[in-house]
Amino acid sequence: MASPSDIKKSIVIRDPQGLWVVVEFQHVNPGKGAAFVRTRMKNIQTGKVLEVTYKTSESIDIVDVEHRRMQYLYHDAMGYNFMDNANYEQVSMSDEDVGEQGKYLRESMEANISTFEGRPIALELPRKMTFKVIQTTEAVAGNTASGNITKEATVEGGIKIQVPIFIKEGEGVIVNTETGEYVERA
């Protein structure tokens, strides 16, 4: 048995109604109240989506799933298409299942797909990825004493992030795909 504090995106929880993949979660302490973890989860078989809120002191049943390393090919009406380079098998995941993560996908990149009974249920991107800065304001010879001053930049894929003021258009930056935050210069 595991704790609700172990909940992360893409893990699978088993309960009497079946298996659920965690889509989103948040720790909440309502109005100075006890600690809860609010979880949005999707049933692997039926696709039904629910919000379940656990007290952090509860026990939950987290199930192991298979992780496969796949290569992203392209996006079409079916969604995002991946290939397993070991056996050339192709799978696709719907736009809905991939969600916000879709904006980080780049042709031929590798990612982990968790599967259950052969069906893809969640996408795990590399935690850090490199992107080129497409648009930002002038790089300023910064006040390096603080070293921490930021401005907005748009990178490949139309993603907007906060970057240090010395970053120029055309430069590569490393982004944390979980938080959408700048990590460092590429």
Next chain:
Amino acid sequence: MNLELIKIRTDVVKAIRRFFDERGFTEMLTPRLVGLPGQEPYLDPFWTTVALPLLERGSRRELESGEFPAALITSPEYAMKKLLAAGFDKIYDLGPCFRNREPWDGTHDPEFLLLEWYRKNAGLEELMTDAEEMIASVIARSTTTRQSPEIASFLAMTDKPFRRMTVADAMKQYAGIDLEPLLGNREALAKVAVEHHQTVRSEDSWDDLFFKLFLSEVEPKLGWNETKTEWQPTFLYRYPASMAALARKDPADPRYALRVELHIGDLELANGFAELADPTEQRKRFEEEKALRSKLGKKTWAIDENFLAALPAMGSAAGIAFGVDRLAMLLVGAVSINEILPFSARERFQN
């Protein structure tokens, strides 16, 4: 840090002070370091020791050794109520407050700016009007270059009163649950929780089960419009009495207490009460809080007797706590509190 955003936060503080000063509120600057902080079961104060100086060996004066446990305040509430009792009518306090063991999830910092204001002979209505007008006034005085549909519609709504909903109405509208028959009835509430696919353990209290339902189905929608495209500032009021330790019970129905919260978007901005002034009832609630802290394995300390003694002179007052950092976040559409702080918690503590 983003220079523009930090400045906006400072401007918000100035605009708030100006709002209350113009309306005849007196600013209080209550102590940050106290001997007896509040004993809310789920808040953790930072503790230290206040010590008197050691005297030289051989000094003729009696050696005064004084070491006293002291804590940083989690809210200025006790001092403010004592000041109301002492004779002030309309007061506010805006300063840092400190809470340990809060999650670093983008909406909390162990040190944060808390605004509290109090009115004598007032109730929830006055607090709600104050909050609406204060926010409108801050919006009118601030300039931001950040854009988003949520911010735009928020900045435009300064002349409309905020939505008001009772907890019972909200449970009905968003979760399809009739709260009335479930009040004080844990078994019935447990049954509803199971129907709504929540887990129920024998140790879950009525409040725990209520929150599982409320947090799953109601809270995420409260501060938004139907289609979740625009913020809809909403006052949620009239809470089940078990959730409002420092509030007066509703004279019309004592199963409910006169507490109000303000939700905008995904943020809880404020928490207010028609304040309890009965020292006997208050003492009882303090004892219950202490007992729960003990049960949770947490440290407890003495009840503030000076506070209890001052209560009757406070009379029928109303007070509210408001998150200033969070208001700044809303104005600029910040996703994380770190965007409007000069130095994030990670930067300060995780090096």
